[in-house]
Amino acid sequence: MQVPVLKQGDYLIASIQSVLSDADLIQLRDNLGARVGDYRSRGVIIDVTVLDVIDSFATRMLRGIAHMLKLRGAETVIVGIQPDVAFAMVQLGLTLEGVGTALDLEEGLAYLNTKTKRVAVDGD
Amino acid sequence: METETQTAINSAVDIVTARQRGRALALELGFNGADVTLIAAAISEVARNIVDHAKCGEILMSSVNGQSGGRPGIQIIARDQGPGIRDVAQAMQYGYSTRKGLGVGLPGAKWLMDEFDISSEIGRGTTITMRKWKR
Secondary structure (H helix, E strand, O other): OOOOEEEEOOEEEEEOOOOOOHHHHHHHHHHHHHHHHHOOOOEEEEEOOOOOOOOHHHHHHHHHHHHHHHHOOOEEEEEOOOHHHHHHHHHHOOOOOOOEEEOOHHHHHHHHHHHHHHHHHHOO | OOOEEEEEEOOHHHHHHHHHHHHHHHHHOOOOHHHHHHHHHHHHHHHHHHHHHOOOEEEEEEEEEOOOOOOEEEEEEEEEOOOOOOOHHHHOOOOOOOOOOOOOHHHHHHHHOOEEEEEEEOOOEEEEEEEEEOO
């Protein structure tokens, strides 16, 4: 199932609606890569609240998406990782190193607000 | 309780199916939420191993009873007739991958489960048997 991507001001919000296959994740990556350019977005929120498992492939994809978008000039924050899912990721030794994470959508927006503002100040 | 399911693994989509069936079975057997997620994650990793290395195979899931006291558990068998693993010890090393992966799949699955056994023969395939007991 394709992940809908909504535009919210300078940000894009990718809200995962159901369990994702590998192909869906690859499609999300390609979609976000293009959209960030189309909308000149400064930040991207990926909401993974509904995911019941984040395995090694999903972790690698999320990390890859965040790093790719960074190269395109946008910050990424992953929100909504459930406690059990986080625990399983720790057990698997999976990390989202270098990728922003936040509790939920609200915290994710706050994260992007500080992150993109600081980048703007640094650039002055 | 005699529950058994068999899931053919032919493509990445089947990984999701196997994981969901494993989750359902673990819930039915009375595992708690955290363990259900660990079991689903382990199934995901062994199923992915089949897709990546053998292209196709199958995953069998069933309830099992422990020897002493009969502690119930779940057993997952992932088997394929793929190329086999040349060096099983190396494949079980954390961070080792022959493809572009993170190399955490098989060792990760072992950590998630209570018992993990892997046997492989070059040209014949690989069978992974893993179990988790109810706490």
